[in-house]
Amino acid sequence: MRYTEAPARRAELLRRLQTDGYVSCAQLAGELGVSEMTIRRDIRQLQVEGLARRVVGGARLAEAGRVPFERRNREGTAEKRAIVAACVPQLVGASTIALDAGTTVAPLAALVPPGTTIVSHSVPVITACTLRDDIELLGLGGIYQPDTRAFAGPTTRAELESLAVDVAVLSATAVDDTSVRCASVLDADIKRAMAASARRTILLVDHAKLGARASIRIGPLSLVDTIITGAGAQPADLARLRDAGVEVLVADASEVASIS
Known part of the structure; x- marks a missing residue:
């Protein structure tokens, strides 16, 4: 059949x-x-x-239920490291950077330039920032979400709405040539607020998320300015995103050496 x-x-x-x-x-x-x-x-x-x-x-x-944070953090490690390495140069000159929750975004906390102010609701990001004495941390509170290891809800959103940042670095569950999506209403709300607070928004996604689908729409593709993905991305997926008007950067695994 x-x-x-x-x-x-x-x-x-x-x-x-x-x-x-x-x-x-x-x-x-x-x-x-x-x-x-x-x-x-x-x-x-x-x-x-x-x-x-x-x-x-x-x-x-797959194992029953939602994929645990710990397993998401282990999967695709080499690709995630390459994506993070490709993102670091994009942050040069930004004095205030908002970092979203997500296993791809979290490593940036250890790599932003000294003197940077980090804004985040992500517990892994906040924890990493507390280990540095050369940056300023603005941690956002709210309702703790175990699935994302982050805070969310009205308090988190209100704090973001009061801020203005130079760059927001987001994660997502799926992205195509029309929209950016995730799997949680609360998570989507915070991602929208974070993007709205920023002069420039960068989306970090591994190649498996290009052209995929997820239940909650964060916003249109125009919500982000730049997408950084991995070398496994299909040319057709990249072409559709670029044709839709977004800048797309493909991370090379050799760039990992620059952050090792």
């Missing part, structure tokens, strides 16, 4: 994962009558949703 509609195809992919625990991209493409690229995109979307885990040649069933 040919599965041309994405929802039906992903439902079948998930059914097979739940039955067998593993699917092969090549085998599934042949059986469903689509390309391997299509299957890889489906797997990528299921991974974003926390339902599958990509492995060489295919996918395995």
